[in-house]
Amino acid sequence: MPQIIVKNLVKTFRVAERESGVWGAVKGLASRRHRIVRALDSISFTLEPGELVGYIGPNGAGKSTTVKVLSGILVPDSGEVRILGYVPWKERIQYVANIGVVFGQRTQLWWDLPVIESFDLLKDIYTVPVEQYVKSRDELIDLLSLADFLDTPVRQLSLGQRMRCDLATSLMHSPSILFLDEPTIGLDAVSKIAVRDFIRRINRERATTVILTTHDMDDIEALCNRIMVIGNGKILSDGTLSELRSRISNERHLTVHLANDGIDIEDPDAEVIDREENRIRLRFDPDKIPAATLISRIASRYPVRDLFVENPPIEEIIAELYRTIK
Amino acid sequence: MKAYFAIISARFRMLLQYRAAAIAGFGTQLFWGFVKVMIYEAFYRSTTTPQPMELSQVITYTWLAQAFFTLMPFRIDAEIRRMIREGNVAYELLKPVDLYNLWYSRAVANCTATPLLRSIPLFIVAMLWLGMQPPDSIASGFAWAASMVGAISLACAISTILMIAILWTISGEGFMRIVPAMVFVFSGNILPLPLFPDWAQTTLQLLPFAGLSDLPNRLYVGNIPPEHVIFVLAHQLIWTLILVAFGRWLLKRGTRIMVVQGG
Numbered sequence: 116m117p118q119i120i121v122k123n124l125v126k127t128f129r130v131a132e133r134e135s136g137v138w139g140a141v142k143g144l145a146s147r148r149h150r151i152v153r154a155l156d157s158i159s160f161t162l163e164p165g166e167l168v169g170y171i172g173p174n175g176a177g178k179s180t181t182v183k184v185l186s187g188i189l190v191p192d193s194g195e196v197r198i199l200g201y202v203p204w205k206e207r208i209q210y211v212a213n214i215g216v217v218f219g220q221r222t223q224l225w226w227d228l229p230v231i232e233s234f235d236l237l238k239d240i241y242t243v244p245v246e247q248y249v250k251s252r253d254e255l256i257d258l259l260s261l262a263d264f265l266d267t268p269v270r271q272l273s274l275g276q277r278m279r280c281d282l283a284t285s286l287m288h289s290p291s292i293l294f295l296d297e298p299t300i301g302l303d304a305v306s307k308i309a310v311r312d313f314i315r316r317i318n319r320e321r322a323t324t325v326i327l328t329t330h331d332m333d334d335i336e337a338l339c340n341r342i343m344v345i346g347n348g349k350i351l352s353d354g355t356l357s358e359l360r361s362r363i364s365n366e367r368h369l370t371v372h373l374a375n376d377g378i379d380i381e382d383p384d385a386e387v388i389d390r391e392e393n394r395i396r397l398r399f400d401p402d403k404i405p406a407a408t409l410i411s412r413i414a415s416r417y418p419v420r421d422l423f424v425e426n427p428p429i430e431e432i433i434a435e436l437y438r439t440i441k
Numbered sequence: 442m443k444a445y446f447a448i449i450s451a452r453f454r455m456l457l458q459y460r461a462a463a464i465a466g467f468g469t470q471l472f473w474g475f476v477k478v479m480i481y482e483a484f485y486r487s488t489t490t491p492q493p494m495e496l497s498q499v500i501t502y503t504w505l506a507q508a509f510f511t512l513m514p515f516r517i518d519a520e521i522r523r524m525i526r527e528g529n530v531a532y533e534l535l536k537p538v539d540l541y542n543l544w545y546s547r548a549v550a551n552c553t554a555t556p557l558l559r560s561i562p563l564f565i566v567a568m569l570w571l572g573m574q575p576p577d578s579i580a581s582g583f584a585w586a587a588s589m590v591g592a593i594s595l596a597c598a599i600s601t602i603l604m605i606a607i608l609w610t611i612s613g614e615g616f617m618r619i620v621p622a623m624v625f626v627f628s629g630n631i632l633p634l635p636l637f638p639d640w641a642q643t644t645l646q647l648l649p650f651a652g653l654s655d656l657p658n659r660l661y662v663g664n665i666p667p668e669h670v671i672f673v674l675a676h677q678l679i680w681t682l683i684l685v686a687f688g689r690w691l692l693k694r695g696t697r698i699m700v701v702q703g704g
Contacts, residue, residue: 212537239447
């Protein structure tokens with residue numbers, strides 16, 4: 116049975132609008148115009164326990180709104196949600212004891228308290244038995260290498276340290292579902308990798324279901340076996356990364372290193388996208404021409420030193436998909 | 442229950458860190474106390490009609506009001522305000538606790554930690570050098586102490602309503618300015634309530650604000666006999682219950698309309 120069931124979820128926001136300038140402000144006092152924004156426009160999906168799902172979409176697509184409705188913070192206009200048998204916004208208190216949430220741009224740690232005190236507070240808030248809490252805490256401190264700054268007040272932590280602490284916070288009560296809203300935002304490469312490794316381990320070792328929203332395609336590529344794309348409040352695509360690739364564009368790239376400069380490659384089935392001295396990148400459709408045929412043809416006509424075929428970078432795929440939304 | 446105690450104690454410990462703010466607050470309260478006492482002295486020296494309170498009582502009343510100034514629900518919890526402005530309030534809803542109780546607990550910490558830091562030194566200084574008297578009698582002292590518990594629960598109920606009101610970001614700001622002004626005047630902080638005109642007395646005594654400062658202060662100076670403490674406690678309890686019920690209703694509506702600011 117699915118762990119998360121979402122059916123026809125709709126959430127709208129009223130956005131107050133007024134004309135700019137002084138006169139606009141004065142007019143706004145008398146009457147306000149409102150525009151209804153459909154942040155979620157009939158979203159449906161189900162998730163099985165232990166899945167690690169990437170939830171992506173351009174800014175304003177409805178990612179964060181989905182996470183907020185699913186975590187019981189916002190009340191939707193209509194639609195059904197059942198997670199672990201709870202309706203999040205109706206049985207919020209019982210429900211949130213079973214989930215962990217991290218918003219990458221916010222922190223739930225107590226600003227002025229040392230990290231360890233924020234942690235200890237959780238034990239009482241979640242009424243976790245002491246032994247279980249200590250085990251979970253020590254494990255998380257170890258996995259996320261937090262030992263060095265446990266006594267530092269949260270306000271003095273770097274962003275990477277803070278994010279690791281926030282991740283630990285969200286897992287202290289061993290939730291069965293973890294919502295991560297842009298957990299790698301603003302982190303440096305080392306921290307990003309640490310966070311990714313940690314998410315993967317938690318998903319594997321604790322079998323925690325993870326829903327991850329991100330703009331970082333490396334996160335998606337490194338972690339997610341299922342990707343949902345949302346745009347304008349609708350789910351546009353739901354499947355594996357390779358399914359997403361083949362849906363958007365079939366093209367492959369062939370990069371050719373030539374033995375000498377100043378040669379142009381011309382081929383009826385491939386198009387040059389860029390060239391850098393003797394390195395030329397070509398685009399082709401494998402349905403029209405098999406890669407093997409194209410390679411042997413080019414190798415026979417030009418002085419090739421090296422060549423390789425690759426998929427277009429995932430960023431380009433997603434950018435293409437976002438373009439079709441607008 | 443344990444969760445709420447944990448929150449109160451964590452916040453309490455946190456607020457005790459702010460020593461500089463406590464010293465600055467102490468200075469401010471001392472200064473305003475001086476100004477008020479000087480005005481009352483001038484007033485009592487120039488009047489011939491007998492007043493409902495003696496000058497020495499008024500002076501003690503004033504220093505009490507100054508000492509417990511930060512107990513008054515004047516200001517909204519800066520952290521809650523920031524939380525709502527920046528959208529961190531989302532995390533409050535992710536805690537498996539009742540939100541009203543959570544915010545009331547915060548108010549309890551605010552209403553006890555800050556006054557504790559400021560009232561004790563002010564008490565000592567005012568008693569030693571500034572004409573503040575000890576309680577009128579031992580009974581008065583106990584009656585005052587009991588009514589302070591009532592004053593704290595009442596102040597926290599009002600503070601919590603202020604916190605909830607900022608869920609309506611813009612109109613909440615207006616509300617937040619009106620309530621403190623009312624607290625300032627009707628709690629007796631600006632002028633002891635007995636010195637207001639006779640026609641206003643009944644209303645002033647019935648309003649919840651009297652229970653915040655005026656009634657306890659008058660128990661202390663003996664202007665209200667200690668055996669009447671039961672009426673004071675009833676006044677505070679009834680208003681606390683009404684305001685808690687109102688706050689809960691307001692919060693229920695507030696979370697339904699809530700929008701998390703800043704994405």
